[in-house]
Amino acid sequence: MKRKFYEKLLDWKRKSNGRTAVLIDGARRVGKSWIVEEFARREYKSHLVVDFGNVHEHLPNLDDFFLYLQQITRTRLVEGDSLIVFDEVQKFPRAREAIKHLVADGRYHYVETGSLISIDKNVRDIVVPSEERRIKMFP
Numbered sequence: 001m002k003r004k005f006y007e008k009l010l011d012w013k014r015k016s017n018g019r020t021a022v023l024i025d026g027a028r029r030v031g032k033s034w035i036v037e038e039f040a041r042r043e044y045k046s047h048l049v050v051d052f053g054n055v056h057e058h059l060p061n062l063d064d065f066f067l068y069l070q071q072i073t074r075t076r077l078v079e080g081d082s083l084i085v086f087d088e089v090q091k092f093p094r095a096r097e098a099i100k101h102l103v104a105d106g107r108y109h110y111v112e113t114g115s116l117i118s119i120d121k122n123v124r125d126i127v128v129p130s131e132e133r134r135i136k137m138f139p
Contacts, residue, residue, distance in 0.1 A: 005035050006039060009022070009035070009043075013043060013109065018106060019131070021102070021103055022110075022112070022133045023089070023113075023114070023135070024114075024136075024137050025114055025135075026115070026138060027138075028115045033049075036087070036113055037085070040083040040111075043083070044081055045078045046078050046083075047084070048069055048070075048073040049073075049085040049087050050086050062102070066107070082108045083109045087113050088114060089112040090115055099112070099131055104131070
């Protein structure tokens with residue numbers, strides 16, 4: 001399946017080069033997770049998905065966090081050429097707040113996905129990072 005949205009992700013990767021994360025928001029069931037995983041498979045040496053619909057983790061320190069992610073997903077992350085996807089990020093808004101530190105760390109690229117209504121509702125108690133580029137996805 002080909003989606004025009006894929007080009008937006010390619011453009012983000014080229015322009016950002018890891019200096020910003022991208023937040024894909026849109027209605028439920030429009031293919032956000034699918035397009036991100038397809039993009040990750042094609043454009044990076046490795047990727048992993050943290051689905052906050054199933055996992056609620058905190059970020060004690062980045063070395064431990066990345067090691068933990070690699071162990072639970074059995075994925076080897078390649079510095080500078082791996083994508084980490086925070087899927088259903090509206091269920092764990094503090095992950096969005098952590099993006100500032102993760103992007104500054106510079107080891108990996110980040111994409112966040114979430115449904116439009118929940119994202120706006122759940123940002124009251126967090127600082128939304130300036131390192132986050134928001135792209136809307138439509139059916």
